Amino acid sequence: YPMQTLTDTLVCTNANQSRQRNKHIKEGDWFCWIGLRLAMAVEPRSGQLRTYWDTEGREGFVDTPANFGQRFGMTRHCFEEILYCMSISDGHNGSDPWKPIRPIIDEFNARRQRVVSPGNILCVDECMSAWKGREAKYHHDRLPHKTKITRKPEGKGTELKSIADGESGVEGQARQRSKQYAREYGEGTAVVLRLAKPYDGTGRT
Structure with missing residues (x-):
């Protein structure tokens, strides 16, 4: 935790x-x-x-x-x-709709970086966090954006971009939507750069 x-x-x-x-x-x-x-x-x-x-x-x-x-x-x-x-935030989000859960995601990533040492191959993919409640467009304090993908076992929820050890399958980090690098390189490349940044210079692929 x-x-x-x-x-x-x-x-x-x-x-x-x-x-x-x-x-x-x-x-x-x-x-x-x-x-x-x-x-x-x-x-x-x-x-x-x-x-x-x-x-x-x-x-x-x-x-x-x-x-x-x-x-x-x-x-x-x-x-x-x-x-x-139950509440994990004071409700004052400012311009960031994901502010309430960013601290938990950041702490999760920091913990993973301390205890997980991935192999030479890293794999970037997405994962789903299921959500059965309402969306923000229908209610003021609900999920900012709900992704719907019918082929997924849990096809409705928040889509997170993640990086994992390509050999063991252990997840290293997860990220929410962010703007870093997107303007310069486009969203697809920006996702990879954000997730792989902690492993810069380590020789991993």
Whole structure:
């Protein structure tokens, strides 16, 4: 997790919690919440959100109850409060519609650069971050731009440009839309230059 952004996330989320007269959350609550979201991805259940907190099996179903409350120590009410109040930005974006999430992307990239040493071959491609909510053109605080590609497994969301180790497939960095180098070289070349910049002079292809 990009730890440098954690403090800002807690401040913004707790500001919303205060407005709703909810109890403030701490680091442990935040990571428990993230853990629950990951568990939902690994152990998907059909039906409404409350299904994950069922303590008894449903009639006519053979699956065991998820029982997240007992397993992970967070009630559904607490989970939904954090979900409703979660915020990673103060909402003042200025001229950059992607400002709220840039710190997380930048921290992700910095962490990858510290711990991942790619091989000699680098591969530039795009990846999708799925988004099932609204777009900014329909609502003031929604996704600035939604990409729709039907051939993708998750075909609706934010398209990120990324660079990966061509041998292992491990992703090195991801980038959002940016204007750097675009005027001089065009957008396609500019994407490659932005992603490959940390590896200048290393002899990689």
